[in-house]
Amino acid sequence: MTAALATGPGAVLARAFWRKSGLVTLLLLLAPLLWLGIVYAGSLLALLAQSFFALDEFSGVIIYEPTLSTWRQFLSEPANLDIVLRTLAMAAAVTLACAIIAFPIAYLMARYAKGGWKALLYVLVMLPLWSSYLVKVYAWKLILAKEGAITWIFAQTGLIGLLDAMLGLPVVGGPSLSVSYLGMFLVFTYLWVPFMILPVEAALERVPPSLLEASGDLGAKPRTTFLRIVLPLAFPGIVAGSIFTFALTMGDYILPYVIGSSRLFIGQVVYLQQGTAGNVPLAAAFSVVPILVMALYLAVARRLGAFDAL
Amino acid sequence: MRSDRMPAGLTIAAILGLLFLHLPMAFIFLYAFTTEDKSYQFPPPGLTLDWFQVAWNRQDVWDALGLSVRVAAVATLVAMVLGTLAAMALVRARFFGRETVTLLLILPIALPGIITGIALRSAFGIMEIPFSFWTIVIGHATFCIVVVHNNAIARLRRTAGSIVEASYDLGAGPWQTFRHVILPNLATALLAGGMLAFALSFDEVIVTTFTAGQQTTLPIWMLSELVRPRQRPVTNVVAVFVFVVTLVPILLAYRLTRGTDSVAGSGK
Numbered sequence: 001m002t003a004a005l006a007t008g009p010g011a012v013l014a015r016a017f018w019r020k021s022g023l024v025t026l027l028l029l030l031a032p033l034l035w036l037g038i039v040y041a042g043s044l045l046a047l048l049a050q051s052f053f054a055l056d057e058f059s060g061v062i063i064y065e066p067t068l069s070t071w072r073q074f075l076s077e078p079a080n081l082d083i084v085l086r087t088l089a090m091a092a093a094v095t096l097a098c099a100i101i102a103f104p105i106a107y108l109m110a111r112y113a114k115g116g117w118k119a120l121l122y123v124l125v126m127l128p129l130w131s132s133y134l135v136k137v138y139a140w141k142l143i144l145a146k147e148g149a150i151t152w153i154f155a156q157t158g159l160i161g162l163l164d165a166m167l168g169l170p171v172v173g174g175p176s177l178s179v180s181y182l183g184m185f186l187v188f189t190y191l192w193v194p195f196m197i198l199p200v201e202a203a204l205e206r207v208p209p210s211l212l213e214a215s216g217d218l219g220a221k222p223r224t225t226f227l228r229i230v231l232p233l234a235f236p237g238i239v240a241g242s243i244f245t246f247a248l249t250m251g252d253y254i255l256p257y258v259i260g261s262s263r264l265f266i267g268q269v270v271y272l273q274q275g276t277a278g279n280v281p282l283a284a285a286f287s288v289v290p291i292l293v294m295a296l297y298l299a300v301a302r303r304l305g306a307f308d309a310l
Numbered sequence: 311m312r313s314d315r316m317p318a319g320l321t322i323a324a325i326l327g328l329l330f331l332h333l334p335m336a337f338i339f340l341y342a343f344t345t346e347d348k349s350y351q352f353p354p355p356g357l358t359l360d361w362f363q364v365a366w367n368r369q370d371v372w373d374a375l376g377l378s379v380r381v382a383a384v385a386t387l388v389a390m391v392l393g394t395l396a397a398m399a400l401v402r403a404r405f406f407g408r409e410t411v412t413l414l415l416i417l418p419i420a421l422p423g424i425i426t427g428i429a430l431r432s433a434f435g436i437m438e439i440p441f442s443f444w445t446i447v448i449g450h451a452t453f454c455i456v457v458v459h460n461n462a463i464a465r466l467r468r469t470a471g472s473i474v475e476a477s478y479d480l481g482a483g484p485w486q487t488f489r490h491v492i493l494p495n496l497a498t499a500l501l502a503g504g505m506l507a508f509a510l511s512f513d514e515v516i517v518t519t520f521t522a523g524q525q526t527t528l529p530i531w532m533l534s535e536l537v538r539p540r541q542r543p544v545t546n547v548v549a550v551f552v553f554v555v556t557l558v559p560i561l562l563a564y565r566l567t568r569g570t571d572s573v574a575g576s577g578k
Binding site: 126 | 515
């Protein structure tokens with residue numbers, strides 16, 4: 001057994017496959033664990049800890065003594081609740097829109113496309129998913145601007161009144177699409193749709209065709225089969241996709257900054273508080289909101305079986 | 311549901327959805343050629359190639375590009391080592407705390423980027439670590455690990471343990487087995503994971519704003535141009551360039567892992 005005597009990193013790696021001893025697993029995990037455990041989780045804990053310090057109002061320096069005053073400040077300001085609710089409402093609306101747009105595409109990919117067509121569709125979904133976030137935001141800035149393409153199209157088709165009416169709506173409207181919730185909602189939806197398509201497609205892929213045939217044989221109309229078989233089985237996929245659409249909307253601060261009105265979103269407050277205002281404790285308290293929401297979301301998603309669809 | 315044709319309504323919805331996903335990018339290309347340099351005017355009054363020349367001569371663009379490439383290269387390397395190690399440890403082992411390790415791996419992409427960014431920034435602040443090339447790399451590597459890990463573990467799951475056993479039975483040592491059996495099997499998945507990690511790092515802006523200090527990566531450059539434009543068409547040219555640069559590795563990664571569905575679900 002010369003094999004057992006061999007040393008060196010390669011030998012260790014190879015042996016890990018041969019006999020999974022606890023020690024080898026630990027050795028393999030050591031570096032990733034040190035990185036993620038200390039650098040990442042450590043930073044997260046340090047951030048959470050910061051919310052229990054407070055900023056001295058007069059000197060503007062952080063006083064490193066445990067206090068609840070930052071939390072009191074965060075919870076007692078009604079405007080903060082508005083920011084949280086606004087962000088969550090946008091995240092929910094975007095998630096819903098993504099699910100509606102993604103479903104037909106995922107359905108086409110999973111049920112009807114074959115061979116080369118399927119590969120093509122897959123690439124067509126993956127390209128926008130992976131192409132540059134900023135380039136996409138930038139493209140929309142060009143499209144939504146007052147002098148941009150959308151206004152032009154509405155003007156050419158004589159529907160400019162319709163656009164003006166939409167922009168005139170309270171809350172969602174604004175001076176132009178590029179500075180309104182409507183525009184922001186559109187771009188958020190555009191950005192995250194691919195994150196919804198892939199898990200839904202994966203879930204639909206796993207629906208056995210025999211089940212659909214059985215449903216038809218038992219006399220169900222296509223509509224009934226769709227509502228009672230396909231949709232429930234695709235649901236974990238939708239939940240899995242919504243993890244991304246929800247989290248990404250909730251934390252984004254660039255899009256609300258580039259496209260959107262002056263009313264703030266959670267991400268922006270975190271950014272402004274730690275940067276311009278220098279109030280890291282308050283920024284930390286704000287960032288607890290997305291962490292808690294995502295913890296809750298992941299726990300529910302897990303129960304709904306979404307993790308198998310990831 | 312017996313017929314093999316998709317209902318017309320769904321087909322139309324799918325086509326509209328795909329158009330929605332692809333049309334906007336066409337505007338970036340169109341605007342890179344516009345003769346008009348101030349507003350967002352559509353349709354462009356005229357077309358020109360000049361902006362490519364102007365962009366080529368901009369030193370600030372080259373500097374930002376250089377930093378982005380160097381950061382992405384190092385972050386990818388770190389992520390490839392750590393992601394592969396984690397995948398090899400997790401692929402078949404069952405141990406206490408395994409779930410926690412998996413959670414640690416996906417947390418950097420499951421939590422919004424701003425959380426990762428501000429957490430790292432405040433940690434650098436507490437430890438009094440000044441911003442540098444390395445602070446950017448630390449941030450990027452952290453969320454790139456999972457991409458490499460996802461690709462590697464998907465491949466390892468498909469690599470049957472029996473071929474490793476066969477290798478031993480045929481008299482190969484551990485190193486030989488790793489070198490000639492495991493590595494060749496893993497190579498394309500690692501390459502794909504590495505390219506995705508590179509593209510992810512090359513494009514990252516949210517975490518970078520918190521860990522870069524005064525340094526300018528290409529996305530940071532673009533963001534500043536988005537907010538305070540100087541020569542808009544130059545930004546368009548850079549956007550076209552970024553678009554192409556990120557797509558090439560993605561397409562290659564797709565080719566390398568085709569049929570193994572290991573790219574799916576490795577969301578940003």
